[in-house]
Amino acid sequence: MHSVMGAANRAVAMACQWMREQYPTARIHNVQEAPRFQHLGVDLLWEKGPAAVEGVEVKGDRSRGKRFFFELVSNFEKNTPGCFLYSKADWLLYVFLPLRTLHLLPLPATRAWLLPLARSLPLHKAHTRTGPIAYTTLGVTVPVATLLQALPVQSWRQEGDTFKRM
Secondary structure (H helix, E strand, O other): OOOHHHHHHHHHHHHHHHHHHOOOOEEEEEEEOOEEEEEEEEEEEEEEOEEEEEEEEEEEEEOOOEEEEEEEEEEHHHHHHHHHHHOOOOEEEEEEEEOOOOEEEEEEHHHHHHHHOOOOOOOOEEEEEEOEEEEEEEEEEEEEHHHHHOOOOOOEEEOOOEEOOO
């Protein structure tokens, strides 16, 4: 679990840095540990102005950035739905940690695009161990290039202390 949480924490830190760079006057509230927001699948609240607060789900991926992984079943053994299905976030900030890239996906539009295709995609398993407990996550993968062609996604690469649009 330590490496999973380490990846998640690194992704959130990178996401916050990017958000501050894009909107220097915005306020960012980390709500990862707040049960109310965990239930909603929201990691960050992005307060861009007095009437503009958006929810952000952050996904930290330790792969080499060829495919997005969308979680459909969070814990197969407990039959819990994946965050991709239930998140109420406005945005999915998908971070490929080894490449230091992030993609800002409009979550509702991404879900609407992917769900009709999901039945035709193979399910992939990921196994996670937290001490003596192990569980299985199920999801589908989509090539990055395919999704970037289908949806209005903003993509950025971290270069030094700043982000450059890809």
